[in-house]
Amino acid sequence: MQNNAFKIGILFSAMGKYSNFIINMLINAVLSRLLTPSEYGIVxxxxxxxxxxxxLVDMGFGPAVIQNRTLDDEDTGAIFKFSIIVSIILGVIFAxxxxxxxxxxxEDIYVPVFLILGFEVFFYGLLIVPKAILLKKRDFKSVNLLExxxxxxxxxxxIILAFLEFSYYSIIIGRMIKVLTIFIFYYMKTxxxxxxxxxxxxxLKIWSFARNQFLFNFINYFSRNLDNILIGRYMGNAALAFYGKSYQTSIYPNTLLSGILNPVIQPIMSEYEDRKDVIKNVYLKVSRLLGDIGVPLSVFCYFAAKDIILLLFGGQWNQSIPVFQILAVSIWIQMISSSTGAFYQSANRTDLLLISGVQSAIFNVSAIIYGVYLGTIESVAIMVVISFxxxxxxxxxxLMYKVFNSNFVELINALFKPFILGTIQLIIFFILPDxxxxxxxxxxxxxxxxxxxxxxxxxxTNQFKELTKLIRN
Structure with a gap:
């Protein structure tokens, strides 16, 4: 049952992620040639x-609704009504x-932009409960087709608005229409x-879970976005755009691989909340799978950084190349780390997820501030990689000691062969010329x-058959 659910979930999740990756790559490739780095910096x-x-508008309610098995229709309806009130308040504040x-x-440009996107905040808040209900029912097909x-x-x-010279408003209005489309679908579907x-x-039924999840998201937000806030403030919109493109590109592999697993893990593994051994084994398998791809991919992206950036975005983005090279070193770390949250949730240990978020924020914030103090986007990238x-x-x-009552040995064993794969790629690309x-x-x-x-x-490394079996199972 578990394997079948994973197969179906990952099938539709992969379909959605890979299709959206291609679509977003094409959109970015066109818009990056129509808009300037300064305009992208504003966005x-x-x-x-x-x-x-x-x-803020999510409040941790999405994962909490998925995790809680005691909610009935009256309960979810009441939670949805509450989310409407929160969405209205936060939408107005954002506007x-x-x-x-x-x-x-x-600057003197943000007033109309925030006014427009206040509606996006409102409609996004209305999506939280309906989407959680669909995921709880494992309707991965509908969620991904909608994406x-x-x-x-x-x-x-x-793209049409960019051609008509709407500047950064082309992206802003496009986002607004996107979230409105999603809202209409969920309203009709759920x-x-x-x-x-x-x-x-x-x-109150979901508050304990939701509170910890929300606090983690709150802390994690600042640790993940402080670099953008400070670079934009002290280095300018253009520098922020160059850094943003590099960071965005560095998380593409994460989106493509761990991104197809994460939406599926909690809805399925939450049934094994009292079987930590089952959750641990799945985590180690996921880590091995992501490591087998992520470690070699980090090496590839480092050596192919120039070709990747210039092909995707064009010559005006060449200042993003050295930043992307630096961030590429952490691609495998980001891929594995991004999956851990779903396993904390599945084990109903959002308290430890919160602790993880606090320590992560301390290191990330300290690293980003020091990187900005050094004065270049390259220094910020270096400090971010160290913090990661x-x-x-x-x-x-x-996760290994407190949730699974295990140790690092099992994780090291799971990642040993992926590092061999990475070493092979390092040797190859070190001697490979353009x-x-x-x-x-x-x-x-x-x-x-x-x-x-x-x-x-x-x-x-005798993993070819093993990896094929792992993906199949």
């Missing part, structure tokens, strides 16, 4: 605040946030008891070499 600044308010943001960044369709709508709108009255009992590495060790200590000045030809060549090197590594 990145707004995105920082938008993510914060999306987190009037443009003035203080103008003062902070010394594909809404991204296509966003791309069409944004059967929520809209007549249910707001009661405190359903909120420290947090990876501490986070897995909490073929031509054509970035497309170089990237194709390096991609083929990477693929052959990965297969060779899997064979000599």
């Amino acid at each position: 990145t600044v707004v995105q920082v605040f938008l993510v914060f308010f999306d987190m 009037f946030l443009g003035h203080p943001v103008n003062l902070f960044y010394g 594909i369709f809404s991204n296509i709508i966003y791309g069409i709108v944004a 059967k929520i008891n809209y007549r249910a009255k707001i009661r405190k009992e359903p909120i 590495s420290i947090n990876f060790i501490i986070n897995n200590y909490l 073929l031509t000045d054509n970035v497309f030809v170089n990237l194709i060549f390096k991609g083929i070499v990477f693929g052959l090197g990965l297969v060779f590594g899997l064979i000599i």
